[in-house]
Amino acid sequence: MMGSAGPDQDPETESEAGATDATFTSLLEDSAEELYEQAPCGYLSTLMDGTIAKINTTLLDWLGLSRSQVVDRMRFADLLTVGGKLYHETHFAPMLQMKGEVSGIALDLRIAPKKRMPVLVTSKVKTSDDGEPLLIRTTVFDARERRAYETELLRGRRAAEEAHRQAEADRKRLQEALAVLQQSLLPTALPEVPGLEAASYYHTASPDLLGGDFYDLFPLGDGRWAFFLGDVCGKGPRAAAVTSLTRYTLRAAALHDPDPVTVLSTLNTVLHEQYTSGEPRYCTAIFGFLHPAADKAHVHWASGGHPSALVQHADGTAGYLPTPGGMLVGILPNAPFVTASTQLLPGDTLLLYTDGLTEARPGPKRELYGEDALRAFTAAQPPVGPKALISALTGLLAGFGEGLDDDTALLALGVPAPLPTPANDDLT
Helix, strand or coil: CCCCCCCCCCHHHHHHHHHHHHHHHHHHHCCHHHHHHCCCCEEEEECCCCEEEEECHHHHHHHCCCHHHHCCCCEHHHHECHHHHHHHHHHHHHHHHHHCEEEEEEEEEEEECCEEEEEEEEEEEEECCCCCEEEEEEEEEECHHHHHHHHHHHHHHHHHHHHHHHHHHHHHHHHHHHHHHHHHCCCCCCCCCCCCEEEEEEECCCCCCCCCEEEEEEECCCCCEEEEEEEECCCCHHHHHHHHHHHHHHHHHHHHCCCHHHHHHHHHHHHHHHHCCCCCCCEEEEEEEEEEECCEEEEEEEEECCCCEEEECCCCCEEEECCCCCCCECCCCCCCCEEEEEEECECCEEEEECHHHHCCCCCCCCCCCHHHHHHHHHHCCCCCCHHHHHHHHHHHHHHHHHHCCCCEEEEEEEECCCCCCCCCCCCC
16 A cells, blocks of 8 residues: 555654655745745845846835835935945946945945935846856845944944043143142242252152152251251152141241251151051151351251262262161151261262162163162262252153152252363463
């Protein structure tokens, strides 16, 4: 009987064969024309002049047009927006004519009055066996989601750029405000001291942070002049507050009793009492006074944990005046401070500096600059006064580049060398 399994036929095999036949039959129901019409993308075929000869239902639905409105009545360019049509005429069509195929071109369809639909278009010229162009087949992909994504990306990029511009403007305003505040912690200009020459320099490591280095020079009223230079621990507003308190205290204490140890002891008491209940705040400092007389100046100072002062002598040598054992100012309730004295003769310059200079790490090896290098550099400079020495040190610091990562304050005091006596010309 037809349809029954033979003696050598496996019933399970026959069942699988029947299922395959059924699948094949269902696939045959989806004709190529139906797949073309209902494809997820738009298809159309045009003559070589662009006249539409065939178009699928998907694309017609996007356009909101009927087949009779389009076929043999419109060209492909007529489906585009004004800008898209211009691009098609000037770029798309010429490229297609030269290359025979153009892929992934972004255009906009006119889908309703004043509305557009972004699409990606791929066109290919179909030719005859002898190479003659017959028609153009075009595939149109819906790019609305892609366009929305790109628009969102663009919006995000513009927002990020605007935020960056705003942040840069805010940063610039902050730097300007910090620069003004930093200058308020330093003397606007050093005073003119009869019989002496003075010069200073301040290097800010970061324009975004307030530094803690400070210096000053001011009269005591009895022919003597007080000076100080130091370095408050830390950076930022808290360090600036300590710097302001330190400068005020040193000035006030000096006017009451200019003895260097007494002045530093007063500052030590103020800092220790002010910050004993919270985060400790301390500084290193040198405070002293100088008394110009005739062609020399007597200098006496005390140091609280600060790097030793350096003297450039008129004979071209340079050496440190050590003050070992001086304690940091503000750490202990009763801190010891060490004194030193010297006579500055014509051509001698006393240099005070903060550790940003000696602890710099210039060069590719990032080696510590150190006190020996500073002494050698100072000895190599012509002994022509504080201003020349500070100018040379300013150039040195500039050459350190990224190796100079801390604020640095410089203060130089000296007795000017006598001007050379002009030679008398013999008159005959």
